[in-house]
Amino acid sequence: MFSRACQYGIRAVIYICGESQKGNKVGAKQISEKTGVPEPFIAKILQDLARKKIIGSTKGPTGGFFVDGRHQELTLKQLVDAIDGEELFTGCSLGLENCSEANPCPLHGEIKQIRLSIVRMLTQKSIKEFAEEVEKGETVLSRMIQT
Amino acid sequence: MFSRACQYGIRAVIYICGESQKGNKVGAKQISEKTGVPEPFIAKILQDLARKKIIGSTKGPTGGFFVDGRHQELTLKQLVDAIDGEELFTGCSLGLENCSEANPCPLHGEIKQIRLSIVRMLTQKSIKEFAEEVEKGETVLSRMIQT
DNA sequence: ATAATAGAGGATAATTTTATCCTTTATGAT
DNA sequence: ATCATAAAGGATAAAATTATCCTCTATTAT
Ligand code: FES
Ligand code: FES
Numbered sequence: 001m002f003s004r005a006c007q008y009g010i011r012a013v014i015y016i017c018g019e020s021q022k023g024n025k026v027g028a029k030q031i032s033e034k035t036g037v038p039e040p041f042i043a044k045i046l047q048d049l050a051r052k053k054i055i056g057s058t059k060g061p062t063g064g065f066f067v068d069g070r071h072q073e074l075t076l077k078q079l080v081d082a083i084d085g086e087e088l089f090t091g092c093s094l095g096l097e098n099c100s101e102a103n104p105c106p107l108h109g110e111i112k113q114i115r116l117s118i119v120r121m122l123t124q125k126s127i128k129e130f131a132e133e134v135e136k137g138e139t140v141l142s143r144m145i146q147t
Numbered sequence: 148m149f150s151r152a153c154q155y156g157i158r159a160v161i162y163i164c165g166e167s168q169k170g171n172k173v174g175a176k177q178i179s180e181k182t183g184v185p186e187p188f189i190a191k192i193l194q195d196l197a198r199k200k201i202i203g204s205t206k207g208p209t210g211g212f213f214v215d216g217r218h219q220e221l222t223l224k225q226l227v228d229a230i231d232g233e234e235l236f237t238g239c240s241l242g243l244e245n246c247s248e249a250n251p252c253p254l255h256g257e258i259k260q261i262r263l264s265i266v267r268m269l270t271q272k273s274i275k276e277f278a279e280e281v282e283k284g285e286t287v288l289s290r291m292i293q294t
Numbered sequence: 295a296t297a298a299t300a301g302a303g304g305a306t307a308a309t310t311t312t313a314t315c316c317t318t319t320a321t322g323a324t
Numbered sequence: 325a326t327c328a329t330a331a332a333g334g335a336t337a338a339a340a341t342t343a344t345c346c347t348c349t350a351t352t353a354t
Pocket of ligand 2: 247
């Protein structure tokens, strides 16, 4: 459903958002430790998201990645679009050149509803809300033992 | 959502099923032409499906692939399981080691419903029914001009 | 029996995705 | 000003996926 880069990106940004709420910027190393994502890989993904202004970053001591007011009400949909592109939402589920209402593939009618559900899942909560659930311990970003 | 191999496999098997209803076996070349799938690639995928007894095949003149009574009421779910595995249905959507009700990831609650919809899409119709829709021209397996 | 046909199987190539490493640049602490 | 820190950027490597090719084997028509 999501590429590994996208799964990693979602976990990382939710974590960053939680820390940002507490006023902390976080580095790639710490993100890697807390989310179980390979450090150099998440660094690349976040570098890309920062370039696209989806998250913020600053260099130097006390620097790191953050999600502040300027990225407020950021949704997972924007993340998925940025990392995986819109193929999942607009492409043909069976790989035809394009998704067409006039010449639908066998799954077209059903997949439309499913896509709506996926978009809803990715837009109904802001990333801040996802981060709060993690803070409360209702959900987790890694299977590692939290210290 | 589905790998390219899986998209190809679904299109090919629906086509094979339609031809089988008319009593025809079809070769990789013809399948490639009608579904727009690269011939050597679909040959490999179908070879694998045949080995797993999900479809039938015979060698030699008048040979080819087919879907007969022994594979009756075959569903797309079985195809997807055979080609892509069960990751989409049982793995964690955010790539955690396993999907766990006790320690859910942020998307777990929502993804459960979406998975059910996907499974429903892949099981509610038999492949024979999908093939009939294609025969009627209601749906298509390729964007090429049909001869 | 023979020849032609078509899948099976194995090897290989190209591409994309995933992952890592190293050097440079910006920035904050001292 | 200097130094340490951490992201940016570019190059590279490893692995998985996608795609192709060639030989072998089974089968059928003649
Ligand atoms: S999903 Fe295949 S045509 Fe729309
Ligand atoms: S989908 Fe992530 S834990 Fe179930």
